[in-house]
Amino acid sequence: MTAAPRRPLTVLLATPRGFCAGVDRAIQIVERAIEKFGAPVYVRHEIVHNRHVVERLKGLGAVFVETLSECPEDRPVVFSAHGVPKSVPAEAEARNIFYLDATCPLVSKVHVEAQRHYDAGREIVLIGHAGHPEVVGTMGQLPPGAVSLVETLAGAQAFTPRDPARLAYVTQTTLSVDDTGEIVAALKARFPQVAAPHKEDICYATTNRQAAVKAIANRAELMVVVGAPNSSNSLRLVEVAERAGCPRAVMVQRGRDLDLALAEGVTTIGITAGASAPEVLVEEVLTRLREHFEVTIEEVVVAEERIIFKLPAGLQHA
Template sequence: MSEPSPARRPLKVLLATPRGFCAGVDRAIQIVERTIEKYGAPVYVRHEIVHNRHVVDRLKALGAIFVEELDECPTDRPVVFSAHGVPKSVPADARSRNMLYLDATCPLVSKVHVEAQRHYDAGMEIVLIGHAGHPEVVGTMGQLPEGAVTLIETVEDARAFTPKDATNVAFATQTTLSVDDTAAIVAALRERFPEISAPHKEDICYATTNRQEAVKSVAARSDVLLVLGSANSSNSVRLVEVAKREGVAQAHLIDDASFLDLAWIEGAQTVGVTAGASAPEVLVQGVIDALSAVFDVTVEEVDAVRETVSFKLPRVLVEG
């Protein structure tokens, strides 16, 4: 007769809400899917549609071909621009080549583009708070002539920035930044330039803010915190930073359950789990399943706020 298996030790999993896909990511993925449905494969996508390996791989399987630049696309196939936005030169180039293009830029990123243009038209000197080289920053700076926007990444940058006219400065921000870090940079700018023009409504998007607040709620009760997301996802990386700042030394960014190291869980009683705005919910379930295979898991959903935002698809994909 076989020995009974030893009882598995209990483990509490706190699920942060909201987590995973935001409205902009959901819209961008749908645009690629519907473009393939309407025009057939292949459909070209300039840059990863969103920064998540699983999403990109699934769309590749459906017939999407991902490229970095427009000149890698044939002119007789549709091309989709990623959710991060593109410089103005990209759609202009597509039009000059008579290409069919669909713009999946998140409407909240487009709002920042419009703001930057408005400040420029008003003759203001523009500061963009963001991360150098991130496609959203490249896209936003590319809305205006070269040299019109100064990128600021840190409080030190804000203190070193010297405008031509200190009374005529405006700022905008990347939508996926750390709320706390950005507040410190904005405070440094306001201290030096009290008249600086701010966005009408904060540029950091609702989804980034909500996910960071949800992590704070969960972190207070967690020994370990796992963030599902890819390493090139700005908002996912910020969630790990927020957790660590809240005192969770064992905060880890993982692509999926296969990257889970059970050594992290040794001695832990409570594990927080969340997902960046570009990570599908199936990845969260995969981690819960992996933990349930080893521990006696109970799951509690921790609500920070419920999201009801949705964005319309381009008319060409909705019309018959």
């Protein structure tokens, strides 16, 4: 008996997608630390927000913890790509723990900006999401009370600075470009003298991935975002897809998580991946679709990324 022909399905593959330079660097730091110092190497918080990446590194000998108190003093510790408060390296130094800082250089740039504004006597508004490790790390660069967190447009409209003439803002690097633009516009309308970053804090990878989703959203009947539920940049891609005209957007952590019932009656699906999701997980989604449909792939490219961040000096030739 001949099998029924598979229904045709067009997949619009957003490019850029997946790993950014900061994520790639952070993962390499853990891998090379294990090569150089042997297992175990401790990692404070998930190195990046992706379960597949974390489990693979565990298999190599990484031990993930949430606090330095869980770390012995005779093993290296890696700080995650999201950045940490200043108190964390200070504690490591006090205990003579050798540490490697895998903070994304673009997050470190925000830390430097915040310090510069503080040194200039400005009150600082941080646009970001409460509790996110990057926000905790950025606020922890300065004394308590130096940074005020604004999460929403309503928050920006209600914020009251100590001195409107001495105010600055910085942002989390993984926010919605459009949402952040609205919040910044509100701050500038209320406080025309507010000091802005020299260059936008939302990172190139977040901006490019959102632009790629916008480029395919109005053609796709379903958008599949490969990412983790605790990944800020992945969550933003789901939101951006829906706002840009896609009837439905879902997040999956890997191929087996995709509910094929969502593809019933659908002729065109968009696929992207958050900056902490490896390409192998995108391939899993494509494999699952190919098992049930006659898939034609159209890659939609909005930018080329050639940025590479250097590893710490001691690991470059591990």
